[in-house]
Amino acid sequence: MRTLQRKILPVLLVLLALILIYMPVAWLLISSVSTRAELLSTPIHWIPQAPTLKNYIDILSPSQGVSEVARTFRITLGNSLIVASSVDTRGTDAGIGRGLCSRPAAHAAPPGAAGRHPGHAHDPRDLVVIPMYLFATRFGLFNTR
Amino acid sequence: MEAFRAFDIIYVITNGGPAFGTVTISFLTYLETFSYGHVGRGAALSFLISLFTMVTAFLYIRFLYRPEEAM
Numbered sequence: 784m785r786t787l788q789r790k791i792l793p794v795l796l797v798l799l800a801l802i803l804i805y806m807p808v809a810w811l812l813i814s815s816v817s818t819r820a821e822l823l824s825t826p827i828h829w830i831p832q833a834p835t836l837k838n839y840i841d842i843l844s845p846s847q848g849v850s851e852v853a854r855t856f857r858i859t860l861g862n863s864l865i866v867a868s869s870v871d872t873r874g875t876d877a878g879i880g881r882g883l884c885s886r887p888a889a890h891a892a893p894p895g896a897a898g899r900h901p902g903h904a905h906d907p908r909d910l911v912v913i914p915m916y917l918f919a920t921r922f923g924l925f926n927t928r
Numbered sequence: 929m930e931a932f933r934a935f936d937i938i939y940v941i942t943n944g945g946p947a948f949g950t951v952t953i954s955f956l957t958y959l960e961t962f963s964y965g966h967v968g969r970g971a972a973l974s975f976l977i978s979l980f981t982m983v984t985a986f987l988y989i990r991f992l993y994r995p996e997e998a999m
Contacts, residue, residue, distance in 0.1 A: 808978075815971035822967050838972035852960065852969060855948060859956040863932050866952060870931035912937070919941055 815839070929981055929988075953977055 810829075814822055815838055817831040842856050919925050935954040938944065944951040944959070951959070954977065961970030 811971050811974055811978075814968055815975050817968055819966070819968055838966075838968045839976075841969060842972055842976065852956075852966075855951065855956060856953070856973075858948065859951045859953045862950065863934065863952040863954070866934050867929070867932040915941070925940060 929984055932981065932984070933977065 813829060813831060816834045816836065818833060818835060818837070821828075821831055821833070841852055844853060933954045934952050935958065938950055938952055938955050939958075942950040944955050953973065957970050957973040957977065960966045960973060
């Protein structure tokens, strides 16, 4: 009995954790293939009665002309890729710089000693975000709504 | 991948403007779901973002991970 408990209890806990983790993802997927009326109806039901791919078609197919979301989607995807690429490039530059700075010399202290990894080095994000913050607060550019 | 989902800085500084010029895909999801009330479309956008992130992560792991580095 005790052995059974030892075997079953972890499995049940893992199942519970998996349900808690994946239930929101499942709801996301379900709501993406449901109609708006179905999503707003009560009581809430998990399985959509009339599943549809209209939401995906609206987003991915600009020829539909249903809304501006398809055109906006492409622009925003481009914007996100620009942000991601620029951050990646900046991070790579900073990484190379840090790598060169922290490269141990021939007479350097052994690994783990102080000074091997310069803790005082600025995070590259600070170098951009702090001046932007100061600039924006000075000229009242923050969205405070 | 984290930067691909940038939201907070854009929300605080530009709020997507001027003329939607700085709207990222996460911000579009927020607008569709909470400003325009298109919950299903927002969910679809979120799922597409997840899918894109997963594919990118897979490619990163597939091409950049070297087993000897794990030693």
